[in-house]
Amino acid sequence: MKDKFHRRTATVATVLASIVKPAAYLVILLLTYALGYLSSSRSTSSFSSSLSPLPNSDITPSYYSSPPQLFQVTDTPTHLDQFRIKTRCSPPIPHRQVRLTILQNVFNGKSPYIGFPPPHVAQLLHPKKIKGWGSNGAVFENLVRQVKPRTIIEVGSFLGASATHMAELTRQLGLQTQILCVDDFRGWPGFLDRFKDLSMINGDVSLLYQFMQNVVAMNASGSVIPLPFSTGSVLDSLCEWGVYGDLIEVDAGHDFNSAWSDINRAYRILRPGGVLFGHDYFTSADNRGVRRAVNLFAQLNGFKVKVDGQHWILVSS
Numbered sequence: 040m041k042d043k044f045h046r047r048t049a050t051v052a053t054v055l056a057s058i059v060k061p062a063a064y065l066v067i068l069l070l071t072y073a074l075g076y077l078s079s080s081r082s083t084s085s086f087s088s089s090l091s092p093l094p095n096s097d098i099t100p101s102y103y104s105s106p107p108q109l110f111q112v113t114d115t116p117t118h119l120d121q122f123r124i125k126t127r128c129s130p131p132i133p134h135r136q137v138r139l140t141i142l143q144n145v146f147n148g149k150s151p152y153i154g155f156p157p158p159h160v161a162q163l164l165h166p167k168k169i170k171g172w173g174s175n176g177a178v179f180e181n182l183v184r185q186v187k188p189r190t191i192i193e194v195g196s197f198l199g200a201s202a203t204h205m206a207e208l209t210r211q212l213g214l215q216t217q218i219l220c221v222d223d224f225r226g227w228p229g230f231l232d233r234f235k236d237l238s239m240i241n242g243d244v245s246l247l248y249q250f251m252q253n254v255v256a257m258n259a260s261g262s263v264i265p266l267p268f269s270t271g272s273v274l275d276s277l278c279e280w281g282v283y284g285d286l287i288e289v290d291a292g293h294d295f296n297s298a299w300s301d302i303n304r305a306y307r308i309l310r311p312g313g314v315l316f317g318h319d320y321f322t323s324a325d326n327r328g329v330r331r332a333v334n335l336f337a338q339l340n341g342f343k344v345k346v347d348g349q350h351w352i353l354v355s356s
């Protein structure tokens with residue numbers, strides 16, 4: 040009886056094993072497949088959807104290498120210091136060398152006003168067309184009288200309204216001042232809608248030529264020099280050449296990032312005792328981007344912000 044029971048149990052076990060074993064293999068196979076699929080789909084989507092920048096430019100971008108690499112960026116410091124421009128500039132050159140240094144480095148040693156205007160442009164220019172925004176405000180006279188600048192750097196010049204105004208002020212005070220006008224002279228996309236009487240020449244808005252024409256008309260070509268490139272590249276070059284300003288006005292891009300970058304770059308090339316100021320503390324562009332940049336810069340560097348009309352001025356606290 041006992042033997043019979045054992046034999047039956049053994050038979051049942053054999054039958055069960057023959058059913059369960061393949062089923063177990065099947066379950067394990069399915070689990071392995073499912074896990075593999077899940078892990079591969081997670082890493083692919085995080086790679087394609089994350090915008091993590093490469094932590095340093097020495098690393099070959101992932102699209103050159105195979106397979107794609109992921110970099111751990113969580114340990115990159117995120118405090119504000121990361122956004123500041125810390126390159127050290129060359130020591131300041133004497134004021135009397137500023138004009139020559141610019142002509143040599145930017146214009147092959149020749150004044151851009153020689154032979155100006157070229158014949159193909161002359162017919163398109165207005166004898167004088169100056170339009171600015173608060174460009175004759177009292178702040179200019181106040182600061183020129185206070186600082187008596189030998190070198191002025193204007194970041195954003197447009198048609199030269201504020202630059203020629205400062206040229207006139209320095210002339211009245213008998214100062215030998217050079218005014219360096221940093222502007223790509225492209226305005227902004229679509230600005231010709233508001234300045235319909237400026238000409239477009241093969242896609243170029245002719246702003247540089249009209250600026251130069253205005254400077255010539257104001258008899259200021261001996262003191263006002265255009266630097267027709269992006270603000271970032273010019274301010275970095277001035278830093279490299281040791282060209283510093285006694286007075287620096289920032290009035291180019293009015294969004295936070297542009298203003299922040301221009302202010303930080305400009306501050307590096309401000310002479311000791313000089314004044315950094317700028318326009319549009321009150322505009323609503325980019326949710327008061329200029330004001331946010333100015334206030335943040337002042338706070339981080341221990342300055343106070345003084346307001347004069349539409350202009351902001353950084354003063355020691």
Ligand SMILES: C[S@@+](CC[C@H](N)C(=O)[O-])C[C@H]1O[C@@H](n2cnc3c(N)ncnc32)[C@H](O)[C@@H]1O
Nearest residue numbers: 171174195197200201222223226269270291292
């Ligand atoms: C508001 S206007 C300057 C007005 C001038 N300060 C005045 O009062 O007559 C701004 C100028 O900044 C220039 N600008 C803006 N962003 C620039 C950039 N990133 N690089 C060079 N110029 C820029 C534009 O071309 C434009 O002429």
